[in-house]
Amino acid sequence: MTRITKPALDVVSIRSDFPILEQEVHGKPLVYLDNAATSQKPRPVIDAISRFYANTNANVHRGVHTLSVRSTELYEGAREKSRAFVNAAEAAEIVFVRGTTEAINLVANSFGAARVRAGDEVVISAMEHHSNIVPWQMLCQRSGAKLRVIPIDRHGEIKLDEYRKLLNERTRIVAVSHVSNSLGTVNPVDEIISLAHERGVPVLIDGAQAVPHFRVDVRALDADFYAFSGHKMFGPTGAGVLYARKSLLESLPPYQGGGDMIASVTFEKTTYNVLPHRFEAGTPDIAAVVGLGAAIDYVHALGYDAIESYENELVAYAVDALSRVPGVTLVGTPTHRVGVVSFTVEGVHPHDAGMILDHEGIAIRAGHHCTQPVMDFFEVPATNRASFAFYNTRAEVDRLVAALAKVREVFGS
Amino acid sequence: MSDMRELYQDVILDHHKHPRNFGRLANANRRAEGFNPLCGDRVTVYAHIDGSAIRDLSFEGSGCAICMASASVMTDSLMGKSVDEADRLFVEFHDLVTGESAQTPDLDALGKLAVFMGVREFPVRVKCATLPWHALRAALKDSEKAVTTE
Ligand SMILES: Cc1ncc(COP(=O)(O)O)c(C=O)c1O
Numbered sequence: 001m002t003r004i005t006k007p008a009l010d011v012v013s014i015r016s017d018f019p020i021l022e023q024e025v026h027g028k029p030l031v032y033l034d035n036a037a038t039s040q041k042p043r044p045v046i047d048a049i050s051r052f053y054a055n056t057n058a059n060v061h062r063g064v065h066t067l068s069v070r071s072t073e074l075y076e077g078a079r080e081k082s083r084a085f086v087n088a089a090e091a092a093e094i095v096f097v098r099g100t101t102e103a104i105n106l107v108a109n110s111f112g113a114a115r116v117r118a119g120d121e122v123v124i125s126a127m128e129h130h131s132n133i134v135p136w137q138m139l140c141q142r143s144g145a146k147l148r149v150i151p152i153d154r155h156g157e158i159k160l161d162e163y164r165k166l167l168n169e170r171t172r173i174v175a176v177s178h179v180s181n182s183l184g185t186v187n188p189v190d191e192i193i194s195l196a197h198e199r200g201v202p203v204l205i206d207g208a209q210a211v212p213h214f215r216v217d218v219r220a221l222d223a224d225f226y227a228f229s230g231h232k233m234f235g236p237t238g239a240g241v242l243y244a245r246k247s248l249l250e251s252l253p254p255y256q257g258g259g260d261m262i263a264s265v266t267f268e269k270t271t272y273n274v275l276p277h278r279f280e281a282g283t284p285d286i287a288a289v290v291g292l293g294a295a296i297d298y299v300h301a302l303g304y305d306a307i308e309s310y311e312n313e314l315v316a317y318a319v320d321a322l323s324r325v326p327g328v329t330l331v332g333t334p335t336h337r338v339g340v341v342s343f344t345v346e347g348v349h350p351h352d353a354g355m356i357l358d359h360e361g362i363a364i365r366a367g368h369h370c371t372q373p374v375m376d377f378f379e380v381p382a383t384n385r386a387s388f389a390f391y392n393t394r395a396e397v398d399r400l401v402a403a404l405a406k407v408r409e410v411f412g413s
Numbered sequence: 414m415s416d417m418r419e420l421y422q423d424v425i426l427d428h429h430k431h432p433r434n435f436g437r438l439a440n441a442n443r444r445a446e447g448f449n450p451l452c453g454d455r456v457t458v459y460a461h462i463d464g465s466a467i468r469d470l471s472f473e474g475s476g477c478a479i480c481m482a483s484a485s486v487m488t489d490s491l492m493g494k495s496v497d498e499a500d501r502l503f504v505e506f507h508d509l510v511t512g513e514s515a516q517t518p519d520l521d522a523l524g525k526l527a528v529f530m531g532v533r534e535f536p537v538r539v540k541c542a543t544l545p546w547h548a549l550r551a552a553l554k555d556s557e558k559a560v561t562t563e
Binding site: 366 | 476538
C-alpha cells in the first residue's frame with residue numbers, strides 16, 4: 001500500500017503570487033507580519049479586479065445591456081462562492097457588506113430594533129475587537145438594554161463557566177469572536193453557540209480572524225450570524241460578508257434604505273426587495289466583491305488542510321522562538337491559537353520596538369489592536385503583534401528574532 | 414542601525430530609563446493631561462506657577478521612549494524659566510522636531526532639548542515628542558481639559 005500524503009504548501013511558489021512581498025523596506029527584504037490588520041493580495045485577485053474594470057464594469061441588477069448582465073453575473077457568482085465558502089444553505093443568506101464592522105452594525109441595528117428592548121441583555125466577551133463592542137454599546141444606549149461581558153482568564157481564554165452564568169431569560173443575543181485578533185485565541189464557538197441555543201438565544205460570530213486560517217462551516221457550527229472581511233483573507237478592502245440564517249434574516253427590518261433594496265416605491269409606500277438584496281442598499285463595491293470571489297478561489301486552490309497544517313507548524317515555531325528571546329513576554333498563552341502572537345519586550349515600548357523592527361524591514365503591529373479592554377486586562381498599554389499568513393516562513397520568524405536582539409541592543413537592555 | 418541611534422541618542426535613552434521630575438507635584442497649581450489615541454501615549458504635566466515664573470514642574474504617564482524622554486528633558490529644561498520663555502522654547506522645539514522652519518534651529522537656546530533633532534527624520538514620531546509640550550501649554554493656560562494629538 002502506498003500512503004497518500006497530503007499536498008504540502010509550496011511556499012516559494014505561493015510567495016511569487018504576491019507581488020508586494022518582493023520589495024525591500026529600508027534596504028532589507030520585506031517581512032510582512034501584520035496580516036491580522038490586513039493580508040496581502042495574490043496576483044489572481046489583483047487581476048480579477050483590473051479585468052473587471054477593463055472589461056466588464058457596469059452597475060448590477062440595473063440594466064438589460066450586456067455589460068450590466070455580465071457584471072451582475074460576476075457579482076452573484078461571488079455570492080455563490082461565498083455561500084459555498086462558509087457552507088451556507090442558500091445564497092440568499094449571504095449579504096455583502098464593507099467588512100466585519102459593517103456586518104456587526106447591520107445586525108446590531110436591524111436585530112436590535114426588532115428584538116432588543118429595555119431591560120434585555122446583550123452578551124459579548126472581554127476579548128472582542130472594538131467593532132464587536134461599540135455597536136452593541138450603542139444599541140444598549142438606544143434601547144436601555146444591558147451589555148454583559150464574559151470574562152477571560154490569564155491565558156486569554158473565555159471563561160465558559162462564567163458564560164453559562166451570564167445566560168438568562170433576558171439574554172437576546174450573544175456576539176463573540178471566533179479568533180481573537182490580539183491574542184490569537186480560538187474560542188470554543190460550537191459550545192458557546194449550543195449553550196445559547198439551549199435558551200433560544202441567537203449568536204453572532206465575528207470570524208474576521210478565522211477565515212484566513214481555517215475552514216468555517218456555519219451549518220456545522222449552527223451559527224445564526226457569521227461576519228468576516230475580505231481584506232483579511234487575501235481579497236481587496238471594501239467587501240465582506242454577513243452570513244445570516246434565512247429564517248432570522250427574513251424577520252429583520254432593513255438596515256439602510258435606498259436603491260436596489262426595494263421592490264417598488266411610491267411616496268405612500270415602499271415594498272422591500274427579496275433577500276439578500278433587501279440588506280444591500282445602493283451600489284455595492286462590485287469590483288471588491290469580484291475580488292473577494294477570486295480570493296476564495298485562491299484559498300480553495302491551496303486547500304485549507306494544507307494551509308492549516310503549514311500555519312500550525314509555523315506559529316508553533318514562532319511561539320517557541322519568541323518565548324526564548326530574553327526580555328520577551330508573550331501576552332496571551334491560549335491552548336488553541338491561530339495566526340497571532342502578541343508580546344512585550346522588557347523596558348521597550350511597542351512603539352519603539354515596532355519602529356526599530358521596521359528599520360530591519362519587518363512589519364508588525366504595535367498598539368492596542370482595537371482591543372483596549374484586553375490591554376487593560378493584561379495591564380499593558382500596548383503589545384507588539386506578529387500575525388502570520390501561509391506565505392510567511394520560518395526564515396522570517398528567524399529575522400524577527402534577530403531583529404529583536406537589535407531592539408535590545410539599541411535600548412542597551 | 415546607525416540612523417536608529419541618531420533617533421535614540423544616549424541622552425534620550427537615559428531620560429527614558431531614569432525619568433527626571435517623575436510623579437505628582439504636591440504643590441502644583443496647574444495640571445493638564447495629553448493623550449495620543451493612536452498609540453496610547455499618556456502624559457500628565459503638573460506645574461507650580463508663581464506669577465510669570467515656573468517654580469516647579471513634574472510629569473506622570475506612560476508611553477514610548479521618545480515621549481517619556483521628551484517629558485523628562487522638558488521638565489528639566491523649563492524649571493525656573495518664565496512662562497514666556499517656555500512659549501518661545503515650545504516654538505523652537507516644534508521647529509526642531511518637525512524640521513518645518515526655514516531657519517536653522519537655535520541650538521544654544523534649546524540646550525539639552527537639541528537631542529531630539531533626530532525626530533525630524535521620522536515624521537510619525539513627531540507627535541510622541543511634542544505631546545508633553547502640548548500638555549504643558551494647556552497647563553500653563555490653566556485649561557484642565559485633556560489635550561489630544563488628534
Ligand atoms: C476580530 C476582528 N473583528 C473585527 C474587525 C474589523 O474588521 P474591519 O475593519 O475589516 O471591518 C477586525 C479587524 O481589525 C478583527 O480583527
